[in-house]
Amino acid sequence: MTRAPHFRVESDTLGTLRVSGAISFANAGAALARMPRPAAPGSTLELDLAGLEQPDSATLAVLIAWSARARRHGVTLRYRRAPVGLRRLATLCEVDGLLGLG
Numbered sequence: 001m002t003r004a005p006h007f008r009v010e011s012d013t014l015g016t017l018r019v020s021g022a023i024s025f026a027n028a029g030a031a032l033a034r035m036p037r038p039a040a041p042g043s044t045l046e047l048d049l050a051g052l053e054q055p056d057s058a059t060l061a062v063l064i065a066w067s068a069r070a071r072r073h074g075v076t077l078r079y080r081r082a083p084v085g086l087r088r089l090a091t092l093c094e095v096d097g098l099l100g101l102g
Contacts, residue, residue, distance in 0.1 A: 005053075009036055012048075016080070020051030023059040031062045041074030048080050055086035063099055 007021035023031045036045055052059060063079065070077045082090075082101050090096040 007031060007052075009034060009047075016046040016048050018048045018051055020053075022053045022055075023062050024054070024056060025058045028058045028062050032065055035066045035069055036077075044076040044078055045070070046078050046080055049083065049086065050081035052083050052086060055083055055089065057089065057093075059086060060089055060093065060095065064095060067099060 005022035005024050005027055007019065007023050007027065010018050010020070012018060017036050036047065049063075067077050079099055079101060087096065087101050090099055090101045095101075
């Protein structure tokens with residue numbers, strides 16, 4: 001039996017959240033449930049994606065869902081340092097501008 005990959009969302013001292021590990025089809029539901037929570041409507045939340053491993057379409061779907069949910073609550077998510085593979089996939093799917101990865 002294969003275990004689902006692990007991912008983490010941790011805050012650094014400057015308030016940026018670091019996402020690390022893998023978000024895949026096996027754990028996308030758990031990732032959706034662990035959407036980072038900003039302090040207040042109107043705020044911007046920075047997410048450093050440099051630690052993401054093997055991003056795929058499930059990773060991209062989770063980031064899109066996080067952004068949509070944040071917007072519904074009046075919050076802006078900013079994704080930083082996205083891995084090259086994730087940026088290429090977002091460009092291919094024409095969502096790089098939506099996620100600010102372009």
